[in-house]
Amino acid sequence: MALTIGMLGRATHTKVETIRYYERIGLLSAPGRSGGNYRSYGEAELGRLSFIRRARQLGFSLDQVRALLELSDDRGRDCATVDALARGHLAEVERKIADLAALQRELAAMVDSCHGGTVGSCRIIEALGPTRSD
Amino acid sequence: MALTIGMLGRATHTKVETIRYYERIGLLSAPGRSGGNYRSYGEAELGRLSFIRRARQLGFSLDQVRALLELSDDRGRDCATVDALARGHLAEVERKIADLAALQRELAAMVDSCHGGTVGSCRIIEALGPTRSD
DNA sequence: GCTTGACCCTGTAGTTGCTACAGGGTGCAT
DNA sequence: ATGCACCCTGTAGCAACTACAGGGTCAAGC
Structure with a gap:
């Protein structure tokens, strides 16, 4: 084989x-x-x-x-180390999910606020620029 | 300034x-x-x-x-392009969240199944090896 | 006026986890 | 013998930075 x-x-x-x-x-x-x-x-x-x-x-x-x-x-060998590694990774994945969920909420709010029109009055662009003076 | x-x-x-x-x-x-x-x-x-x-x-x-x-x-300019870009990104983020959630379920199940003992009988290692013949 | 230290400059190489060549050699069928 | 699929090595590329090395500049304090 x-x-x-x-x-x-x-x-x-x-x-x-x-x-x-x-x-x-x-x-x-x-x-x-x-x-x-x-x-x-x-x-x-x-x-x-x-x-x-x-x-x-x-x-x-x-x-x-x-x-x-x-x-x-x-x-x-005792499998505690394996368990710890897997648990650590799981925690990391859960943290990433929470981060992305927060992101998702922000993006959704941004997208929701756009009602068409020109870029000049676009809420999405506005949301990105913190102080678009002028 | x-x-x-x-x-x-x-x-x-x-x-x-x-x-x-x-x-x-x-x-x-x-x-x-x-x-x-x-x-x-x-x-x-x-x-x-x-x-x-x-x-x-x-x-x-x-x-x-x-x-x-x-x-x-x-x-x-019309802000439709901006909107599309943001919506596309939002969809991408939502897909990532779903992927990670699936991952999280699998990892959690894996970690749950570990009841200590040696690596030889560790369910986590078992879950990773698909056909650990011998 | 001279040193010290914080800052700035350019350029290059490293990170992660592959992927994609270029430029060849091998093995098998027709 | 010639085509084609496969294999080989070695190197460079991707994203999005980060981290040096090896220097120059500037303001303050003595």
Whole structure:
């Protein structure tokens, strides 16, 4: 069961360049080469890359993914660290949601206040300029 | 009323480097120089930079800000374009909120399922690995 | 008048997480 | 043998800044 980089990419919905990038930054280790210097992947790499992609989809940064991978390799260890990492990320996501919600309210109010007309009297432009003197 | 770049930065909560960056990419035009080749700003630049920072705070991209600035300079024009831009951005923000909310639900479920123990039996790690065979 | 320190200048490289070439080599089918 | 899909390396680009390095300027205090 040897995969080329293209096959691995298709299996994990990952661009070939992205896989090479992960290798370059040390998130994936360099795989074996076969025949004409092509990368050759197996089951293990498929699992690892799937893990990475799933974590990325959940919004973990590459550094967080790196930490999760390291932790997950040490199966005997207490999973409190993993839990803390996930909880931290969750808190971050919740903060972002709150920020965006505030933004959304402001934008909605801005858009609502526009009743057409010219830019000169546009409430949106007005809302952006704090002191449009003149 | 001439401002140095540092004063302008303090007045608009903008780092000096950021102001120079905005000038480099043409968002701010090059100001006059005074004395020993220092940039010298006036009321107009203060207003323009405030506008930019406010729009950025509201999550508009620099390209969107550039468009808004161009539109706001033409005060006789119909403000429908401004409205469309703001509405488009609002829709984008709302999409982001929905995405993050979905993420939040998944992360919360993941974190909830962790009841301590070792990494080997950690539900979080399990949730990330789709097919951790073996 | 000379030093100290805060400020200013230019130019370049780093950040995150990829993506997109350019300029080649390989493998398989026709 | 020739086309085509795929692979290789290396480098540069995206957003939107940020952070230096290596200098020049200016006002105050001694």
